Amino acid sequence: MTKKTIIKSFYFLLFTLFVFSCKKEESVNSENQKPSASEAISQSEPHPDSIKTNPVKESAAPMIQENGFYNAxxxxxxSKKRDSLYAIFSKKYSERERYAILALNRLDSKSKWNSDTLVVPAKIDTTLMAYSPFPLQLDILTDVKKFVIFSYPIQAYAVYSNGTLVKWGPTSMGKKTAQTDRGLMFANWKKKLAISTVKSEWKLPYNFNIHNTHGIGWxxxxxxxxxxxxxxLRLLMKDAIWLYSYADxxxxxxGGATTKAKGTPVxxxxxxxxxxxxxxxKLLEDPNANNISVEEMNRIIQPHVEKMISEQTNREKVAxxxxxxxxxxAALKETTSTEN
Known part of the structure; x- marks a missing residue:
């Protein structure tokens, strides 16, 4: 074999090895680009009540997903992992902070795990006022001394005094087959412990009736x-007690057969x-997602302002x-007692 032939054979061998190496690398890259099982699931159509999260192994410890103003x-x-989560939750947040977090998720402590995800503020305000979906001021209510409003869309209530928001909180209103009446109502009678007319086993602490014929109250x-x-209109205990004292x-x-004056408008x-x-x-994507604008509140309230002020004036006169x-x-009794 000549020297020239040996050189040609050497270069041919190098070329063959190079092509084989490229094809192998291309094959490996192609396999790596195939979606894994978890990626395939994440690419499917999400449930309407789900949130976007990174795929995690089932055995992974529960963690907070940092998203910004609100976290998931x-x-x-x-159940065992839930117990572990509760320990983490309790250690990370104080009792008042846990109360606020659950309230934002329309939950009480009894129902604290009745959800697959909790929306948690990055900074906890135990008064909840920092997260109010209701406007802080409504000039349309300037002349209305006391006013309570319940929003079905976001399951929350708000209290205004002369147009200033003084309190808001979570609620659980009528289910789809037994919905709460809409529109303007007035607070009627109240009782510290009422018995449900639907089931006598249901005890209703700090009940305040707002529709006597339909038996509706908070x-x-x-x-x-x-x-x-x-x-x-279900409330947390603290909110029920507060509203019990607030409303008229x-x-x-x-004789009690007819109404002389109406109570607080609702x-x-x-x-x-x-x-x-x-x-x-939706707060996870947009911290203002639940906000109700001043314009929308005015649209809802405007048709009832005259009626509310009229009933308020009448109640003040009667009172x-x-x-x-x-x-x-009392003065007459005192005079009579003195004379005797």
Whole structure:
């Protein structure tokens, strides 16, 4: 074999090895680009109430997914892992902070794991006022001393005094088959412990009736994270106690058969997105997702302002009249007692 032939054979061998190496690398890259099982699942159509999360192994410890103003606290289905999560949750947040987090998710402590994800603020405000979906000021209510409004769409209530927001919180309103009446109503009578007319086993602490003929009222009861009541307006215990003291009752004529003056005005409005993603989950993408604008609130309230002010004025006159009559009666008894 000549020297020239040996050189040609050497270069041919190098070329063959190079081509084989390229094809092998191309094959490996092609296999690596195939989606894994977890990636295939993540690329499928998401459930309307789900959130975007990175795929994690089932055995991975529960963690908070940092998204910005609000974060997602994923809750595993396995009961043992839930216990582990509760320990982490309790260690990370104080009792008041846990209360606030659950309230934002329309949950009470009894129903704390009645969800697969908790929406958690990056900074906890235990008063909840930093997360209010309601406007802080409504000039349209300047002349209305007390006012309560319930939003069906976001399952939340708000309290205004002369147009200033003084409190807001979560609620669980009537389920789809037993929805709460919408529109303007007024606070009627109240009772610290009422018995449900639907089931006598249901005890309703700090019940405040707002629709006497339909038996609708607000009171403390379970908040499971969705509309679940038989038309009443469920509240957390602290909120039920607060509203029990805040709102004014009706004033009845002698004998109690007719109303002499109405109590605090209450409006229930809107509709819940039945079967769709829970509204507060949208906060993970947009911290203003649940906000109700001043314009929308004005549109809801405007048709009822004249009626509310009229009833308020009447109640003040009736209350003053009763107060004057009682004072006169007391003075008369004192005079009679002195003379005797």
């Amino acid at each position: 606290f994923a809750i595993p289905k396995d 009171h403390q009861y379970d908040l499971p994270g969705y509309p679940a009541s038989h038309s009443c 009752t009706w004033i009845l004529n002698p 409006i229930v409005f809107g509709d819940y997105p039945w079967g769709k993603r829970k509204p507060w989950r 003053d009249s009763i107060k004057t009559a009682k004072a006169s009666e």
